[in-house]
Amino acid sequence: MKNYTKNLKFMLFMSFFSQIGLAQSITIEPNKETVKGRIQLNGRLFINSNADFPLPTNSYLKYGNILSISDDSDSSDIDLVIFEDSGFSPWLNFAKARGTKTTPATVQDSDDLIQIRGLAYNQDDFYDVAGIHFFVDGTPTATSLPTGLRILTTSEGNTNPLTAISVRGTGKVGIGTEEPQEQLSVIKGMNIDHNNENDGTLANGLKFGNSSSEGIASKRTEGGNKNGLDFYTNYLNRLTIGNDGNIGIGTTTPTQAKLVVNGSVNGSLGNFAYFRNASPLTGTNTTGNTYNYSIYASHRIAATEFNAFSDARIKVIKGISDNEKDLETLSKIQITDYQFKDKIDKGNGRYKKVIAQQVESIYPQAVSKITNCIPDIYQLSKIENNFISLPNHNLKVGEKVKLIFDKNQDVVEVKEVNEEGFKIVNPQSPIVNQSVFVYGREVSDFRSVDYEALSTLNISATQALLKRLNEAERRITDLEKQEEKINDFETRLSNLENQNNRLLSNKK
Structure with missing residues (x-):
């Protein structure tokens, strides 16, 4: 251990001598070593003493080199103070070695280097309830001296301290465990953003x-x-x-x-067969064109097949559908040419498909309603302190509207409206002076078409046409048979006429 020769000024404030006001500079000269400095005594100072300090038999408090005991609330401190201009601070050093003073030996794995304990008096004695332990955390060598740290606390319902935080020689930190497996290991739960400050960003995440x-x-x-x-x-x-x-x-x-x-990636799948909400409903693609895909799977959904639950054991079958009625229903469904209003996301393509409201009036079981946003405003504007300038918006308080910002989008509630625009319920921190695209309001009756239902309706209608075709073919076959009979009769009649003509000719 190095021989530190700096003079340290010890100020030990104790209560005993405060009553007589004793405060003077003294020099204590032990047998071989001299400690010089200013010692202010306001209480009792015991150095390697074993007298005048009555303690319970089982107390954790032991006689040490310096004991500061006081009945006063603020006079039992031990302070190390240094005044100098080099930037050094007071040092408090604790040393550990095995062996003896004359023949010290190297410390070993798990040796304690220092224990700072917090003791609390309870019922009849002082108990060890908290502490900081420094220890050797590995096998020391000439080039390696690993150390660790434990911080111990006592939880409610216990009297013995346990490791609350462990810092191992590897740098790994454990909370509630002495054996952290990762750089940070937590034995139980961990709370992020405890103050509930996150406003919808990665901050405090x-x-x-x-x-x-x-x-x-x-x-x-x-x-x-x-x-x-x-x-x-x-x-x-x-x-x-x-x-x-x-x-x-x-x-x-x-x-x-x-x-x-929400969103898609433009890509090509090569050759594939498809089932879609367009006309024709099914088909194949061999051109290798690119399409916008929201979901892709290596086997089903986007590539090999789509399987729908159809086991009879999960259904209450009511009977076979009326093909003729289904054909009549299918004949009333209109196929419409249209383009999407949202040209930014959907593009300018033309489509030939059905319209949900029209299908609903004819075949309502093929239409369902969900909550979604419609582009009924579709305007670029400015937002300042959550107020969006937008005349003629027709929004009402309590409605929700979809807003698209530079890096995110959100559906927010309308808080206030006037002729100049509308104010939204704060979605994050106040939004100040930035552009916003007002997509449109959220509706609870957004309609979707079940094209599988239309496909099965088409199957049933096709079966009706097949029945008509089969009936027509049967009737044609009957007519052809009748025609054959007529032809045979005509042939026989012609033969009879020929025979009759020959007989008449012979008589002449």
């Missing part, structure tokens, strides 16, 4: 990497997706698990189904 833009966060303030779970890459919300358990990819408001995918 769990991030990965230095200056990271990837992570997981949960919105804790008011607004859409509060108490949900959001997954970010490149600072953008890519996947959301709402507080209702719905999952959204590319949207923070998955209200239409348990899983909602």
